[in-house]
Structure formats: C-alpha cells, structure tokens
Amino acid sequence: MASFLAKHNKTHSCGALRKSDEGATVVLTGWIDNRRDHGGCVFVDLRDRAGVTQVVFDPQASADAHERAGRLRSEFCIGVAGKVLSRGDNINPRIATGDIEVVAHELEIFSPSETPPFPIEDRIDTNEAVRLKHRYLDLRRPALQRNLQVRSAATHSARQYLAECDFSEIETPFMVKYTPGGARNFVVPSRLSPGQFYALAESPQIYKQLLMVAGFERYYQIVRCFRDEDLRQDRQPEFTQIDIEMSFVEESGLQELVEGMIARVWNDVLGVDIPRPIRRMGYAEAMEKYGVDKPDLRLDLVLCDVTEACKGSGFRIFDTAIERGGIVKCMRVPEGDRLTRSMLDGLTDFAKPYGVKGVAFARIEEGGGWRAPFAKNFADRARESVNALAGAQPGDVLLFVADKPKTANTCMGAIRLHIGDKLGMIREDEWACLWITDPPLFERGDDGTLASAHHPFTAPREQDEGALESNPDSVRARAYDLVINGVEAGGGSIRIHDRALQERVFSALGIGDEEAEAKFGFLLEAFRYGPPPHGGIAFGLDRLAMLLSGAESLRDVIAFPKTQRGTDLMADAPTSLDERQLRELFIQLAPNLPGASGASGGTAPGS
RNA sequence: GGGGUGGUAGUUAAGUAGGUUAUAACGCCGGCCUGUCACGCCGGAGGCCGCGGGUUCGAGUCCCGUCCACCCCGCCA
Numbered sequence: 001m002a003s004f005l006a007k008h009n010k011t012h013s014c015g016a017l018r019k020s021d022e023g024a025t026v027v028l029t030g031w032i033d034n035r036r037d038h039g040g041c042v043f044v045d046l047r048d049r050a051g052v053t054q055v056v057f058d059p060q061a062s063a064d065a066h067e068r069a070g071r072l073r074s075e076f077c078i079g080v081a082g083k084v085l086s087r088g089d090n091i092n093p094r095i096a097t098g099d100i101e102v103v104a105h106e107l108e109i110f111s112p113s114e115t116p117p118f119p120i121e122d123r124i125d126t127n128e129a130v131r132l133k134h135r136y137l138d139l140r141r142p143a144l145q146r147n148l149q150v151r152s153a154a155t156h157s158a159r160q161y162l163a164e165c166d167f168s169e170i171e172t173p174f175m176v177k178y179t180p181g182g183a184r185n186f187v188v189p190s191r192l193s194p195g196q197f198y199a200l201a202e203s204p205q206i207y208k209q210l211l212m213v214a215g216f217e218r219y220y221q222i223v224r225c226f227r228d229e230d231l232r233q234d235r236q237p238e239f240t241q242i243d244i245e246m247s248f249v250e251e252s253g254l255q256e257l258v259e260g261m262i263a264r265v266w267n268d269v270l271g272v273d274i275p276r277p278i279r280r281m282g283y284a285e286a287m288e289k290y291g292v293d294k295p296d297l298r299l300d301l302v303l304c305d306v307t308e309a310c311k312g313s314g315f316r317i318f319d320t321a322i323e324r325g326g327i328v329k330c331m332r333v334p335e336g337d338r339l340t341r342s343m344l345d346g347l348t349d350f351a352k353p354y355g356v357k358g359v360a361f362a363r364i365e366e367g368g369g370w371r372a373p374f375a376k377n378f379a380d381r382a383r384e385s386v387n388a389l390a391g392a393q394p395g396d397v398l399l400f401v402a403d404k405p406k407t408a409n410t411c412m413g414a415i416r417l418h419i420g421d422k423l424g425m426i427r428e429d430e431w432a433c434l435w436i437t438d439p440p441l442f443e444r445g446d447d448g449t450l451a452s453a454h455h456p457f458t459a460p461r462e463q464d465e466g467a468l469e470s471n472p473d474s475v476r477a478r479a480y481d482l483v484i485n486g487v488e489a490g491g492g493s494i495r496i497h498d499r500a501l502q503e504r505v506f507s508a509l510g511i512g513d514e515e516a517e518a519k520f521g522f523l524l525e526a527f528r529y530g531p532p533p534h535g536g537i538a539f540g541l542d543r544l545a546m547l548l549s550g551a552e553s554l555r556d557v558i559a560f561p562k563t564q565r566g567t568d569l570m571a572d573a574p575t576s577l578d579e580r581q582l583r584e585l586f587i588q589l590a591p592n593l594p595g596a597s598g599a600s601g602g603t604a605p606g607s
Numbered sequence: 608g609g610g611g612u613g614g615u616a617g618u619u620a621a622g623u624a625g626g627u628u629a630u631a632a633c634g635c636c637g638g639c640c641u642g643u644c645a646c647g648c649c650g651g652a653g654g655c656c657g658c659g660g661g662u663u664c665g666a667g668u669c670c671c672g673u674c675c676a677c678c679c680c681g682c683c684a
Contacts, residue, residue: 040641054644074634092644115635118618125619129676183683203684229683230608241684353610353680454684481684491684538684553677564677 004079004108015051019099021084026102028053029079029110031140032072033120042069046080046102047120049145054092054101055080065107075113075120075137081106128555132569135560147557150269151545155222157268158242158541161261167218167244172207174200174224180519182455183227186237194586200226203538205455206523208245209495212534213526217247222541231564233553234487234543238562242544244492245536251478251494254535255435258482258490266431269548274433278482283439291329291413293439296486297432299420303412306330306400309385315378317360321402328402329412331419332390336363336397338423344397350418351401354411360400364392417486433484441477442508450509454479457523458493459535460505472508478535484547492537499527 008027017026030048037043042057057069061082072078082104092098117134118126122143131138138144159169178185178199185199201207203225211219221243228237242261246254256277263274286295289302307327310318318328333339339361347359362372368387370378390398399415401408420426441460443453450472452458460468464475479493496502502524506516516524545557555561562568582589 034644036643036646038640038643038646041643043643043646045644056642058641060641087642090642090644094644098644115617119634127614127618127676129614130618132676227683230681232683233678235683355680488684540684563675565675567675569676 013050014048014053053097077110079108147549150549161264167220172204189585240541242539247532247534278433280435291409294483298427313382329408333397356411364396436481438476441475490539494535497531
C-alpha cells in the first residue's frame with residue numbers, strides 16, 4: 001500500500017485556508033494542538049509553523065479516519081486529506097482559519113508523541129529550565145516560531161540590502177590569536193601545537209580591517225562572535241553580528257548607508273517606516289540628560305545636573321558628596337502625585353545595587369516650596385536655582401542622587417527607566433532611533449590607568465588630536481552607536497589608518513613598540529602597505545531580532561541558547577573530557593577539580 | 608566576584624504555629640457524549656517536598672551546606 005505522502009502532496013499550511021477555499025480538497029500536515037472527542041465527531045486543532053486549522057473527523061465522512069482519530073493525542077504528528085467546509089455561523093474568531101474547517105477523509109498518523117512535559121502554547125508559565133531542556137518542544141510554540149521567522153526575515157533583508165550596495169560577504173576565522181584586553185576569549189587547545197591555544201574570535205575586528213587593506217572596500221559578514229563574560233538577559237556567550245567595514249568613507253557616509261539598512265529591515269519585516277536621517281546626539285549630552293550612553297527616547301523624562309546650584313545648600317548629604325568630587329543629579333517627574341510615598345521610599349532599595357546610599361525626593365508646592373524630609377535644611381536660594389534648572393512646576397516631584405559622577409548618572413538613568421515603566425510613560429508603539437556620537441576615546445580603570453573605550457584602532461576626532469598627550473581624558477573618538485528604544489543595536493568607528501597617529505594612541509595607552517608588535521604585529525605590518533581610510537560598524541543581530549519581535553530575552557530569538565551560566569541544558573554542555581582526550585591535548589587538570597581524576601561525564605552531586 | 612527571587616505530582620501553584628493519609632488547578636489514564644473550539648459529565652492514577660547534613664519524640668515547614676534556574680551589580684560593545 002502506498003504511503004500517505006506517496007499519494008498526497010501537502011497543499012496548504014495550517015494558517016492558509018479561508019472562506020474562499022470552501023469546497024476545495026486539501027492535504028494538511030502538522031501536530032495535534034488540541035483534541036475534542038465528542039463520541040460522535042472528533043475535533044482536532046492541527047498546528048504547524050503557519051497557524052492552526054480545525055479538522056473534523058465525522059464517521060459519516062470516513063469511518064476509518066474517525067476510528068483512528070480516537071487514538072490521537074497531543075503532539076502526534078499527522079497528515080490529513082479532506083475537504084474544506086464553511087463553518088457557517090459557527091466560526092472561531094480566535095484563529096485566522098476560523099471561518100472554515102477541514103472534514104477528514106483520510107488520516108495518517110506519521111508518529112505518536114509522548115505527553116509533552118509542558119503544554120505547547122504561548123501563554124506559558126513553565127520554568128525556563130524545563131523548556132530549555134526540551135528546546136525542540138519550546139520552539140514549537142507559535143511565539144518562538146514567529147520570533148525565529150522574524151529573525152530570518154531580518155537577516156535576509158539585511159543581506160539583500162548590503163549586496164545591493166555592492167558589499168562582499170567574506171568569512172573570517174573563528175579560531176584566532178588570543179587578544180588580551182577587551183572581552184575575555186574562549187580558548188581552544190591545539191593538538192598539533194602542544195601547549196598552545198587558539199582563541200575564539202570575540203569579533204572579526206582585525207580581519208575586517210585587513211580586508212580593507214586588501215582592497216575589498218566594502219565588506220560585510222553575518223558572523224558568530226564569542227565572548228567569555230558573564231551573561232544577562234540581553235547577552236549570550238555566542239551571538240551574531242552584522243559586521244560591516246567600508247573604505248573611503250567618513251562618519252556621515254557610513255551612517256547614511258547603515259540607516260538605509262535599518263530602514264530597509266524595519267520596512268521589510270514590520271512594514272514600518274523609520275524616518276531618516278536618524279537623529280544624532282553627543283555622548284556628553286546623553287550622559288547629562290539621560291545618565292546613559294543608550295537613552296530610551298520613548299520616554300520624555302530628563303535629568304539635569306544641579307551640582308552647582310546645590311553648593312552651599314546646607315544639606316549635609318549633598319555637601320559631603322560634592323566635597324568628595326561627586327555630583328548631584330536631579331530628575332523632574334511631572335504630575336508627581338502618581339508617585340506614591342511607598343514608591344518613593346522604594347527607590348532607595350532600587351538604587352542600592354548601583355552603589356548609591358539613598359534617593360532624595362521633594363514634592364513641589366504652589367509657589368515653588370518643597371515638601372521634603374530635608375526641606376528645612378535646604379537653603380532657599382539653592383532651592384530656587386534647582387527649581388529653575390529642573391523646570392519644576394507645582395505638583396511635580398524632584399528626585400535626587402548625589403554621588404560620584406558615574407555612579408550618580410548610572411543610577412539616575414536606571415531610575416528614569418524604572419519610573420517611566422511604573423508610570424506607563426514609555427510610548428510602546430514608537431521606534432526611537434538615535435546615533436550617539438563623540439564618546440571619549442579613553443576611559444580610566446579603577447587604578448587610574450588609561451584604556452581604550454572602544455578598541456585601540458579607533459580614530460580620535462581631528463580637533464582633539466592635539467590633546468592626546470596633554471589631556472587624553474578630553475579626547476573624543478570618531479565612534480558612534482546606534483540606539484533603538486534604549487537598546488544598543490550597533491556600534492562602530494572610523495579607524496586610524498595613519499601610522500604616526502596610531503603610535504601616539506598606543507603611547508597614550510602606555511603600549512610600547514614591543515607590546516604593540518606582540519599584540520597586533522600583523523595588523524601594524526599590513527598598515528605599512530598603503531592602508532585606505534576606513535571605518536565600520538557591527539550590529540547585534542540577536543538584539544535587532546529582539547526589538548523586531550518584541551521578545552523580552554535574547555534567548556527567545558536564538559534557537560538553541562545557553563543558560564545564564566553558559567550551559568546547554570538540552571545537550572548537557574560543557575562536559576569533562578576523559579583522561580585519554582586530555583592526554584592527546586597535553587592538558588592536565590588542577591588536582592582539586594572534580595573530574596581531574598579522569599572520570600568522564602562530570603557528574604555533579606545532586607544531578 | 609557580589610546581591611536578590613525561586614525549586615512541593617508531568618506543569619503551575621497552596622501548604623497556617625514543626626504534628627494523622629501533603630492540597631488544588633491544568634495535564635494524564637478509563638468511561639460517556641453529533642458541533643466543540645479553555646468542550647462538558649463521571650471515575651482513576653500520579654510525590655526522593657532540588658540534594659546532603661543537623662536540631663527535634665516528630666521537619667515540606669527551623670538551622671548549616673550544596674546544586675540548579677532566573678533577575679540585577681561588577682564585568683562585557
């Protein structure tokens with residue numbers, strides 16, 4: 001007897017059939033989403049990647065199909081041949097195919113299913129560990145199907161755009177030389193070079209610059225990157241970048257091109273128009289008004305620096321902070337009566353993780369007076385200056401944090417988002433894109449040493465070059481980040497192609513000739529042979545997919561993500577190696593490690 | 608490296624003040640049911656209370672340790 005698939009080709013997806021298809025003979029395949037057995041008729045919701053269609057097994061249409069349908073259970077994989085019938089008035093408005101149903105004449109059970117460990121549906125509250133362990137089932141859920149389809153569409157759209165713009169897609173090595181500084185590298189032992197290790201590329205940065213030297217002029221790659229750093233909701237140890245590098249352009253040319261890509265992707269995937277040019281904002285302004293280098297402009301709350309106004313206010317907490325070189329950061333919240341006393345008191349707890357001791361608040365009364373625990377201790381003149389700076393109106397609440405500049409900004413930036421969220425002030429339907437430009441070229445470590453904020457090949461702004469030696473902290477970089485809804489979607493810079501300038505930057509960083517040679521020798525050598533002026537950018541494809549799909553976690557736009565500890569609960573990775581494999585790699589484990597004795601499997605107690 | 612939340616049936620949760628046989632919903636199994644679509648009705652099965660130790664006559668509950676997941680700070684473009 002011929003198999004079902006030999007007799008029938010699938011004719012429609014489970015999301016395709018409409019009223020206009022009434023009377024058609026169709027073949028559907030999919031999984032049992034739900035089954036309702038009425039003894040007489042059996043109803044089945046059949047699900048595939050496109051949607052859900054109701055299939056009816058009526059003994060009068062096919063006794064055989066009806067008899068078999070009695071055996072169907074959740075997640076059985078089946079094929080059905082049948083006829084499309086109108087449901088008349090009995091429609092189901094909750095599904096796209098709700099006007100019709102398919103009366104089955106033939107049923108094939110391709111394979112049965114055990115009862116799944118959790119229901120395959122979107123309003124799911126199952127623990128993420130359980131879902132990750134059975135990821136292939138979690139991925140059957142319509143929401144994840146859609147997220148990954150959105151991601152695929154975005155990838156396709158970006159590729160098409162870049163190809164049209166005459167970019168070449170070129171692959172670069174994953175296994176590269178270990179580069180100190182920046183993100184920690186994953187490491188791969190070399191069997192053929194005993195005792196030596198490759199690093200997994202944290203990005204193709206150096207290679208793409210070499211491709212510019214090689215004359216490819218326009219390069220892109222949709223490429224996996226690896227970073228051995230602690231994970232977050234929006235960070236995975238392996239993630240994907242849309243990596244771009246161009247020769248013979250400056251900031252404006254590159255940004256214009258990239259805006260075209262973002263607009264194209266948003267239009268292709270969501271049908272949304274991103275207005276261009278995208279707004280630009282200096283890094284300094286972003287820090288001043290939003291406390292972060294990736295402001296979410298869907299929210300109108302702004303911060304201001306009231307340090308000067310608070311000098312000599314008489315309020316001890318502020319005075320002490322200022323004396324210690326700190327700043328006082330203020331945020332005005334209009335219609336402050338929406339902030340209850342318990343919310344305001346709760347802000348101190350919210351702020352603590354940022355290293356801040358407290359959050360002060362004052363309610364503005366008619367006439368500009370403050371109702372605040374510390375109002376009596378606050379000089380009138382200072383109060384008036386603060387009111388003016390913040391634009392305070394009666395009924396507002398002013399929030400204050402006094403601390404080291406970085407701490408105060410970070411904390412107030414976080415409070416801004418927190419309050420905006422609590423009060424529902426974030427405009428969820430908006431796409432707020434902006435470029436953050438001219439960040440500092442260097443940053444100070446805790447020990448006061450200078451380090452590259454981006455990477456050491458980032459060019460300084462021309463008008464700041466003179467300060468490289470005299471006042472390096474003031475030097476701004478020719479770098480830019482594209483921020484969408486408060487998410488850093490991408491970032492890049494114009495690179496240094498002038499040898500003398502590169503040496504000055506190295507020397508500001510305290511990197512001597514020998515060290516530069518050891519770390520980046522092959523790049524510097526390449527730069528002796530006529531490097532073109534060039535610059536580039538890299539987008540986090542996972543984050544773009546997150547934005548486009550509305551997913552709350554990066555894990556929801558990655559087919560097989562890792563947990564926060566970097567493990568794969570489904571495949572059970574990483575694992576230990578047995579003694580023989582280790583010997584082949586000339587690796588000896590530290591004696592105090594479980595598994596060092598050569599036991600395989602890495603069985604942890606309790607697992 | 609640090610802080611927080613959680614872990615009880617397949618899943619999600621409840622579990623009082625330490626005290627009989629550890630609850631509920633959904634799911635699952637069996638039966639009934641021609642129109643359901645969160646189908647309905649009747650019946651049933653299902654537990655290493657994350658793991659290890661301690662206190663106690665007695666621990667899901669109290670104490671110590673540990674593992675796992677998630678969220679955050681540090682870190683990381």
